[in-house]
Amino acid sequence: MLGDIKAWLSTQLSMKDMSEASCIRGIKIYRDRSRRMLGLTQSSYIEKVLKRCKMERSKREHLLMRHGVKLSKKQSPKTDEKLKRKSNIPYVSAVGSIQYVVQCTMPDIAYALSVTSRYQACAGVAHWGAIKSILKNLKRTKDMFLIYGGDELILEGYSDANFQSNDDDAKSQSGFVSSLIVVWSLGRAPSRMLQLPKSNRPEIRVLTE
Numbered sequence: 001m002l003g004d005i006k007a008w009l010s011t012q013l014s015m016k017d018m019s020e021a022s023c024i025r026g027i028k029i030y031r032d033r034s035r036r037m038l039g040l041t042q043s044s045y046i047e048k049v050l051k052r053c054k055m056e057r058s059k060r061e062h063l064l065m066r067h068g069v070k071l072s073k074k075q076s077p078k079t080d081e082k083l084k085r086k087s088n089i090p091y092v093s094a095v096g097s098i099q100y101v102v103q104c105t106m107p108d109i110a111y112a113l114s115v116t117s118r119y120q121a122c123a124g125v126a127h128w129g130a131i132k133s134i135l136k137n138l139k140r141t142k143d144m145f146l147i148y149g150g151d152e153l154i155l156e157g158y159s160d161a162n163f164q165s166n167d168d169d170a171k172s173q174s175g176f177v178s179s180l181i182v183v184w185s186l187g188r189a190p191s192r193m194l195q196l197p198k199s200n201r202p203e204i205r206v207l208t209e
Helices: 002-012 043-052 080-086 091-104 107-119 125-141 201-208
Strands: 027-032 037-041 146-149 157-162 173-178 183-188
């Protein structure tokens, strides 16, 4: 089938077969055909991100977000001195770079990025500290792989949510992940919630969606 597709594309486009890809847009590809496994890693890309954010010599962090840390717009810089300091922080660039890693090889950091990406227009010291925790964690895990194949295809799904965890708008946070088709999603609930008991309202909502 693959040969037929390449033959048809050759009739439509001027192209050259460069054999198996080993690296695509900063993603290194490793294959183990005996075990029918394929691994993806972005170690080199992550090293460049760490260097750009001046975090290449930082310590390694085991936690993406420290327990008890809550971010809000109230922590945004308000004085001229703090606003000037904010202009020297590559917050937006870091968020965009981490987003690429989430989409390609590390969906496990999606929640931490979802929280920190809300404050790109008003990032302060606390918000930047949260981004630095993610970068330190990436430094620890940069040589790990996202593995495809090898096991029997079994559909598994997980979902979780918390109730009114956002201090800025009192919205709930929900998410789900499916292991058969690599899909994950995070998002805040709209203002109007389903009329369900408060104890399990967010969890029921994410399951129905």
